[in-house]
Amino acid sequence: MAHIIDGKRIAAEIRETLRQDVQWLREQHGWVPGLAVVIVGNDPASKVYVRMKRQACEAAGIASFHYELPGDIQERDLLNLIHRLNADPGVHGILTQLPLPSHISERAILEAISPFKDVDGFHPYNVGMLSIGEPLFAPCTPFGVMELLRVEGIDLKSKHVVVVGRSNIVGKPMAMLMLAAHATVTVCHSRSQDLPGLVRSADVVVAAVGRPRMIQGDWIKEGAVVVDVGTNRLSDGSLCGDVDFVTAAERASYITPSPGGVGPMTIAMLLKNTVKSARREYGLSLQVG
Ligand code: NDP
Numbered sequence: 001m002a003h004i005i006d007g008k009r010i011a012a013e014i015r016e017t018l019r020q021d022v023q024w025l026r027e028q029h030g031w032v033p034g035l036a037v038v039i040v041g042n043d044p045a046s047k048v049y050v051r052m053k054r055q056a057c058e059a060a061g062i063a064s065f066h067y068e069l070p071g072d073i074q075e076r077d078l079l080n081l082i083h084r085l086n087a088d089p090g091v092h093g094i095l096t097q098l099p100l101p102s103h104i105s106e107r108a109i110l111e112a113i114s115p116f117k118d119v120d121g122f123h124p125y126n127v128g129m130l131s132i133g134e135p136l137f138a139p140c141t142p143f144g145v146m147e148l149l150r151v152e153g154i155d156l157k158s159k160h161v162v163v164v165g166r167s168n169i170v171g172k173p174m175a176m177l178m179l180a181a182h183a184t185v186t187v188c189h190s191r192s193q194d195l196p197g198l199v200r201s202a203d204v205v206v207a208a209v210g211r212p213r214m215i216q217g218d219w220i221k222e223g224a225v226v227v228d229v230g231t232n233r234l235s236d237g238s239l240c241g242d243v244d245f246v247t248a249a250e251r252a253s254y255i256t257p258s259p260g261g262v263g264p265m266t267i268a269m270l271l272k273n274t275v276k277s278a279r280r281e282y283g284l285s286l287q288v289g
Contacts, residue, residue: 002226002252003152010151011144011264015060018271021288022061025278033278034063035093035119035270036085040078040104041071046097053095056267062274065091075104079112086114092281093119093274116280119273121173130176137273142174144265145206145227146181152254154204154225156181162199164188164215164242165208170229174206195219207242217247226255229262 026032035057039050050066057064067081078096085094094117100106110118115125121139129136138146149156161183165171171187178185188198199205199219207215208229220226226249230242241258249255256262275288 002249002255004249005148005152005227005254005256005261007144007148007256007261007264010148011268014147014265014268015056015271018062018268018275018288019060021275025275025284026061029282029284031278031282032061032063033092033275034065034088034090035095035274036065036067036088036091037095037097038067038069038078038081038085039097040069040073041101043099046099050097053267053270056271057274060271060275062271063090071101073104075108078104078109082109082112086112086117089281091117092278093117093270095120095270117277119270119277121273122169127168127173130173133180135177135180137277138177138269139169139173140266140269140273141170141208141229141262142177143269143273144262145174145229146177147269148227148256148262148265149204149225154254156183156204159183159203160186160201161204161206162186162188162202163206163208164195164199165206165210165229167208170208174208174229178204178206205243209242211242212240213242213244215243215248217244217250220248220251222251223253224251226252227262228256228258230258231263 022032037050037053054064085091094113096109110122115123118126119137121137126137161178163171163174166187166189175185175187196219200221202224204225206227212232228241228243232240239259272288276286
C-alpha cells in the first residue's frame, strides 16, 4: 500500500514558515509583501479561488489588494489597472484570475503584467526563464508538485517521469521543472498513442488531464510515484482526481490524494512566489522558508 502524500499538512507547514518570514520582514524592515488579485465577472468557481487566495494572504500577514471588476469591462481599462499595479511599490505580485471574458485577450493581459510581479509565472519572460533552467517564478501548481516530492525526499534524477497533459499552466511547466531535476521526461496528450503503455513505463506519473479517474491502477508500475493534479467535480458534487486512487494506491510507492494533495500546494506556492518577489525587490536573499 502506498504512502499517501499529505498535501494539506505540507502546505500548512509552508504557509506557517512564510507567516514567520513575513513577520520578520515587517519587524526588521518595516514592510510586508503585497499581492494584487484581479477578478473580472461573476464566475462562481473563480470567486471561490480568489476568496481562498485572499484568506491565505491574510493568514500569512501578506497585504492583499482585491479588484473585482464587471464582466463587461473594456480590455483597455483592465490594462490601465495592470499598469498602475506594475508601478505600485506596495504590490509585489499581480494575479489575474483566469478565465477572462472572451472579449478580453488573456495573452495581452498576461503580457502586460511586469515579469517581476508575475507570481503566477505565466508571462512569456518567465516561461522562457523556466525553459532555460533559470526560473524566476515557476507556475504555482507544478512548483507545488516539486515541493511535495522534495519534502517527501523523492529523488528525480535519472527517473522516467511521464506527465499526462500539456497545458501551459500545468503539463508543460511540469515537464520543464522535471527536466531541471534531471529526470527523463515524456509528455503525453490527447493524441498520444498507447497511453496505458506509456504510463506503465513511468517511475513517476503526473496526471494533469481533467478526466475523472482516467488513469487506472493497472497502468501503474509497481513502486511508481503517482501525483494527481486533476480536480474534477462529479455530478453528486464530490471531487475526484484523474487517477483511480484506490487501485493505483495498491501498486504505487507514494501517491497524492485528490482532493488534499496538490491542490493545497498551489496557494502555498503563490504566497511563496509573492514573498520571493518582495524580497527580490528589496535586494534580500531569495531563499524563502
Ligand atoms: P487543460 O484542459 O488545459 O489540459 C488538459 C490536458 O490533458 C491537455 O493537454 C489534453 O491534451 C490532455 N488530455 C485530455 N484528454 C486526454 C486523454 N484522453 N488522454 C491524454 N491526454 C488527454 O487542463 P489543465 O492543465 O488546466 O488542468 C488539468 C487538471 O488539473 C484539471 O483537472 C484541473 O482541474 C486540474 N488543476 C488543478 C490545479 C490545482 O490543484 N491547484 C490547478 C490547475 C489545474 P491536448 O493538449 O491534446 O488537448
